[in-house]
Amino acid sequence: MITMDNIIRDGHPTLRKTAEEVVMPPSDEDKQILTELLEFLINSQNPEVAEKYGLRPGIGLAAPQINVSKRMIAVHIVGDKGELYSYALFNPKIISHSVERAYLxxxxxCLSVDESIPGYVPRYARITVKGFDVDGKEIKLRLKGLPAVCFQHEIDHLNGIMFYDHIDKNNPLKPIEGAIEIDS
Structure with a gap:
């Protein structure tokens, strides 16, 4: 079981590396890691389990955050229409995106960043993601709103990018022109 102790913090070199592709079909060890990433998120959103194990609630987690430099992410989030997006993916890629931007x-x-870093993070408003589930089956998702932001945040982790890298250093709270503002 993954706990907060397994999550590496900002400044750790693994968070700045480009993660390796997972060889398909995935090994049992890789399947186990991917499954545990999603289990952590589900547990972290359950108040009783989170309190028992001291988990910070999370909606997304990438393997590099547990010091495994491989292209694996998990997302467990409810969209704006109440639909559940609960996915654990190997080798996720954004295959298309809107020109329009959005921000929270x-x-x-971020579970790897202990302090609050104010600022707007520009993201694509809509994305299409392709990846492979725990059994190696290809999955294609069309996303918008909070789920789209979450997937972009986690995929950034696979490329050694932190969310605050996108924030305008001179004016972090300057509204992003023409972008959709998302209430989270």
Whole structure:
């Protein structure tokens, strides 16, 4: 079981590496890691389990955050229409995206970053992601709103990019022109 102790913090060199592709079909060890990433998110959103194990609630987690430099992410989030997006993917890629931008009104946070970093993070408003599930079956997702932001945040982790790298250093709270503001 993954706990907060397994999550590496900002400044750790693994967070700045480009993660390796997972060889398909995935090994049992890789399947186990991917499954545990999703289990962590589900547990972290359950108040009783989170309190028992001292988990910070999360909606996304990437393998590099547990010091495994491989292209694996998990997302467990409810969309704006109440639909559940619960995915664990190997080798996720954004295969298309909108020109239109979006950002979270409250800013973004990260399980690997302990302090709050204010600022708007520009993201694509809509994306299409392709990846492979735990059994190696190809999955294609069309996403918008908070799920799209979350997937982009996690895929950034696979490329050694932190959310605050996108924030305008001179004016972090300057609204992003023409972008959709998302309430999270």
């Amino acid at each position: 009104k409250s800013g973004e946070g």
